[in-house]
Amino acid sequence: PGKGRVTGVSGEGGVVPLDPSPSCLDRIPRDRFEELRKACDEEGELRRQDGLRPRAGEEADSSSRHPEAKRRKVATKGKRPRKRAVDELEAQKMRTLMSSMSQEQLDRYEVYRRSAFPKATMKRLIQTVAGSTVSQNTVIAMSGVAKVFVGQVVEEALDVCEKWGETPPLQPKHMREAVRRLRSKGQIPGSKHKKILFF
Amino acid sequence: MADEEDPTFEEENEEIGGGAEGGQGQRKRLFSKELRRMVYGFGDDQNPYTESVDILEDLVIEFITEMTHRAMAIGRQGRVQVEDIIFLMRKDPAKFARVKDLFTMNEELKRARKAFDEANYDYGS
Numbered sequence: 001p002g003k004g005r006v007t008g009v010s011g012e013g014g015v016v017p018l019d020p021s022p023s024c025l026d027r028i029p030r031d032r033f034e035e036l037r038k039a040c041d042e043e044g045e046l047r048r049q050d051g052l053r054p055r056a057g058e059e060a061d062s063s064s065r066h067p068e069a070k071r072r073k074v075a076t077k078g079k080r081p082r083k084r085a086v087d088e089l090e091a092q093k094m095r096t097l098m099s100s101m102s103q104e105q106l107d108r109y110e111v112y113r114r115s116a117f118p119k120a121t122m123k124r125l126i127q128t129v130a131g132s133t134v135s136q137n138t139v140i141a142m143s144g145v146a147k148v149f150v151g152q153v154v155e156e157a158l159d160v161c162e163k164w165g166e167t168p169p170l171q172p173k174h175m176r177e178a179v180r181r182l183r184s185k186g187q188i189p190g191s192k193h194k195k196i197l198f199f
Numbered sequence: 200m201a202d203e204e205d206p207t208f209e210e211e212n213e214e215i216g217g218g219a220e221g222g223q224g225q226r227k228r229l230f231s232k233e234l235r236r237m238v239y240g241f242g243d244d245q246n247p248y249t250e251s252v253d254i255l256e257d258l259v260i261e262f263i264t265e266m267t268h269r270a271m272a273i274g275r276q277g278r279v280q281v282e283d284i285i286f287l288m289r290k291d292p293a294k295f296a297r298v299k300d301l302f303t304m305n306e307e308l309k310r311a312r313k314a315f316d317e318a319n320y321d322y323g324s
Contacts, residue, residue, distance in 0.1 A: 112240030117259075121229050125260065126279060129267040134279050137305060141281045142266065144301045146259050147237065148294045153255060154241040169244035175254045187291055188258070189265045198226065 117143045152187055153178050230256050 101109065123139045156178035157170045182188045234256055238247050270283035281302050288294040
C-alpha cells in the first residue's frame, strides 16, 4: 500500500557498486538506467579481474564512456575465482537491496549516482588556483573527491539534524555544526594557505 | 546624491553581510544547480535551503583550493597531479578509496582501449 514499489528491477550481471559514479550514467536517458548500470557492472568486473580488491561496502563504479560489450573480448589478466565470488556476493546483496527499495528511494539513489560537479567549471576553478593548466584526470579525481566530501558533510549534518530532533531540509546551523565535528575528526583540512577571495 | 543610498550597493552589502560560512564572502555561485541535486542524493530534502547549499559550495571551493595548493607543494612542484591527490587523501578512508578507484579504473580503461586498438589494427592489415 502507499507508494508503488518498483518491480522487475533486474540486476543480474556484475557488481553494482555503492559509490557514486562520476560520469557513467550522465548521458543516458532515465529509462535506460538499468541497462546502463549493467553495462557499467561489466566494466567494473573487467576492472576487478585485474586484481583491484574493492574496499568493503565502498566499491567504486566504473566511469566508462564506452560500454561496448566488445570490451570483454579484450585480453585481460587471469581471472581470480575468489574475487569473482566476492563480487557476485556483493552483486547479490545489491540486487536484494534494490528490489526492496521504494520508488522514492530509487529516485534518490539514481540522483545520488548521477550527480556530479560540472567538469568545465571544476577545471576552471582548479586552474585558477593552480595558475597553470591541469589534466582531465586531475579534474576527474578532484571532482570525485569533492563529491565524497559533500557526502560526508551532508551525512554528518543529517546526523546533527536528527539528534536535535529536527527534520530536513538541512539548515545552515546543521551544516555549521557538521563542519565543526568533521574538522575535529580531521576530515576537513584547515587552511595552510592564503585564501583566494575573488575570481 | 550624498544622502541617497545606492540600492545596488546596499544589496551587495547585504549579500556579503548575510553570506555563508567562512570568510570567503559572496561570489557568483558556481555549483548551485548540481549541488542541489547532490545533497538530495545524499539524503537532504528535494528542495534544499539555498543558504545551506551556499555554505556547502563555499566549503567545496575552500576544500578544492586547499587541496590544489597542497598538491602543488608535493610531487612535481607547481603541478597538480592525480598521484598527489591520492597521497593527500591517505588519511581519509572514504576519499582515498574513491580517488584510488577512479585512478585505477582510468589506467585499466587506457589499457583496454590500447589493446582494443591494437587488435583492430592487426585485423585491418
